[in-house]
Amino acid sequence: MxxxxxxxxxxxxxxxxxxxxxxxxxxxxxxxxxxxxxxxxxxxxxxxxxxxxxxxxxxxxxxxxxxxxxxxxxxxETTVVMVSKDHAVAAADEVSIADLVDDEVFHPLDDAIEWTAPPGLPASTRPATTADAVELVAAGAGVLVVPLSLARLHHRRDLTHRPVADAPQSxxxxxxxxxxxxxxxxxxxxxxRGRTANSSRGRTSAAPAAPATPAAPAKKPAQRQAQKPAQNGSGRRTVPTGRKKKGNRPR
Missing domain, CATH: 3.40.190.10 (Periplasmic binding protein-like II)
Structure with a gap:
């Protein structure tokens, strides 16, 4: 395999x-x-x-x-009792274990409920499977207490189910x-467990790491530019303020 x-x-x-x-x-x-x-x-x-x-x-x-x-x-899981549609339980919205005291309750060999004290009257037979027990309930031979999911799995038009408030749950x-x-x-x-596709705890579901962004090159310090005297419109250099133009001194 x-x-x-x-x-x-x-x-x-x-x-x-x-x-x-x-x-x-x-x-x-x-x-x-x-x-x-x-x-x-x-x-x-x-x-x-x-x-x-x-x-x-x-x-x-x-x-x-x-x-x-x-x-x-x-x-x-919610626990329910499966009964025929003409059973007295069918008229109630919810029942208790005490309401089943006069009923034969089937306990199949694959019973999904763990009982400390089986409810109801001992059934005349113990079916091999839950499916076999459902057939007996449909025949009017007794009732069956099961998880809600099994009641839905074995749904029949001639049967119904009601929650059993104080029964053990699977x-x-x-x-x-x-x-x-x-x-x-x-x-x-x-x-x-409900982890998302991006969960860091997941193995294959973890999102791939984003590629690293190249760092921008460091800017060089601005170089000091040599001070140059400005030029006038004639192309001659302008003498900075406070300085005299050189010339011939009088003798």
Whole structure:
């Protein structure tokens, strides 16, 4: 597989729900000679993919096993509950965990929410993936609590979602192999952190230094000009004031 540094390509992994488009667009503008390849990866496989060299960097959800990885936490996601449109929750603008106490709440194996105490009633099954859980919600078998980005990813016309004010929140992070912090990785970190193209901390994005302007030659001290008596219109020299014209003295 082409290496992100020597092959002059950059491979960016991302887990479901994360939309890297805005950072990819900036990369394309600033690094037109270095193609960027997007690698969609299931959340459970993202860390392993990076450790095995399958991508140069990736967007993951915390928590993640940080062994051998460098991690920069980025943003926190809103938590929502997905329900069928005829569910009582659909009539509210916002709900709490207590409002779900009588509902079966699915917790798929790839659950993006880290729970200390799972809400609601224990579901009859534990789906393998979030997508499988969404299918069960659409069938009216229960509800599903997920980050808003996943609710949008799995949008269906027969489902809706509402914010859960007191539920735990997931956080998206940028991560990469700690022993492979290449120049291209540094460039992408700068983009994600919002550094401008002229930032002095950027490697390739720093503006080139302006050429030095040649110094103007030093002016020579004005030379003293010899005083010359002015000439009149006849071409004869005018005697300076206070001096007498030489002539024959009377004997």
């Amino acid at each position: 082409t290496d992100g540094e020597t092959g002059r390509t950059f491979r960016l992994a991302y887990v479901p729900g994360v939309t890297p488009a805005k950072w990819v667009n900036v990369w394309t503008e600033r690094m037109p000679d270095v193609p960027i390849t997007l690698v969609a990866v299931p959340a459970a496989e993202a860390a392993g993919l990076l450790r095995n060299g399958g991508a140069d960097a990736g967007f993951v959800r915390l928590p993640v096993d940080r062994d051998g990885l460098s991690v920069i936490p980025l943003y926190v 956080q998206v992070a940028l991560t990469w192999p700690a022993d492979a912090t290449t120049d291209l990785v540094e460039d992408f970190i700068g983009i994600v």
